Amino acid sequence: MQEDFLHYVWQHQYFDKTDLQTEDGQPITVLRPGHRNPDAGPDFLNARLRLGEVEWNGAVEIHLRASDWHRHRHQHDPKYDQVILHVVHTADQPVQRTNATEIPALALAGRLAPELLAAYQRLREQPAEALLPCAPLLPQVPMLTRAMMTGRTLLERVEQKAAVVAGLHQQLAHDWEATAYHALAAGFGFQKNNEPLARLARALPLALLRRHRHDARQLEALVFGQAGFLEEDPATEHDLYVQGLREEFAFLRHKYNLAGTALLRHDWNFLRLRPANFPTVRLAQLAALLHARPALFDALLTARDVRALEGFFAAPVSAYWRQHYQPGKPGRVPALGKSSVHLLIINVVVPLRAAYGRHLGNPELVEDAVSLLEQLPAEHNHLTDAYQAAGFEHRSAADSQGLLALHRGYCAPRRCVQCSIGSHILQRS
Structure with a gap:
């Protein structure tokens, strides 16, 4: 007990x-x-x-x-x-x-009551590998109870992510434009490289990038140089484009006294990633976005729907990065895919808009942020598929996010008595 x-x-x-x-x-x-x-x-x-x-x-x-x-x-x-x-x-x-x-x-x-204790023990004693400890008892739980619980966990998940953005906003002297930049940079890490991309944003302030926003080549020099990808390398010995970036970065590094703040190549994760997800590809996409979109926060805040946000992220990378996965390593590179854009909306845009709504004390802005998730297709992974197989609704990203939050916040730690579904089962006993 x-x-x-x-x-x-x-x-x-x-x-x-x-x-x-x-x-x-x-x-x-x-x-x-x-x-x-x-x-x-x-x-x-x-x-x-x-x-x-x-x-x-x-x-x-x-x-x-x-x-x-x-x-x-x-x-x-x-x-x-x-x-x-x-x-x-x-x-x-x-x-x-x-x-x-x-x-x-x-x-x-x-x-x-012995029946209450027995129901509680049955929930608690499910094997650790059981994703849903209440799975054998779910048929007795109405769909409305399940839907209300996943709606609750969805809001909890959005609030948790918004709290992270709010903390970032405070660290950045309450600058929403800088907050949008840092949140986007981390988002372009797509889990495997969130941490190094967040570090890169700290090593490459938005105020500095703004000075070179109109020059895509200088932007790439700053981004790839500070990321540690412009060091001398046999693979780029005869690559004129990379050599040009290297020379440009050497000048900018001296101008802005950036020595000692750059990341190293080994800080980045390439293991078990498809080439289209390599951090170098994501850096090129981020640089293209910074070049094409002068007002990040305003655009992300005012986009009316998912289609408008898809247009925001459709910033073409430079010719070199359409043909290279890494410096000096050629190959045809696809554009930022729709599924990646949807992940950025889920993990960056929605929390950013929710955090701003909380900052203004405007619940309608928070509701509008959540409504974006309802416009996105459902995410699929082994967790969401297991809940869908157990009979949970799974029609949009709002459902996916609610199910992920239900699993991580309640099912995995076996917090059944704090869950409306577990509480319903116990009440029936």
């Missing part, structure tokens, strides 16, 4: 209240169980109880064993002096506040 199960039981009052009393024999009447505390301190705040003849308002702390109070050193923390009831599974010892007054305890062992 995990402590979160007792939180669930107390929140919903799913236990036998016959002759309810504390360990020292005081009758208990629960007038209000309180609300969950998401921050440090007791588990439930603003509870209202009658203990004996006295009515109390305060906090409730929950543990599997009463001795966990001492294990967590709450007896030395004044935040826990407001606790009026210690709810435990097993009352193995009395506990005190910082002033040594004893806190009444309620033991729930023996008050939990």
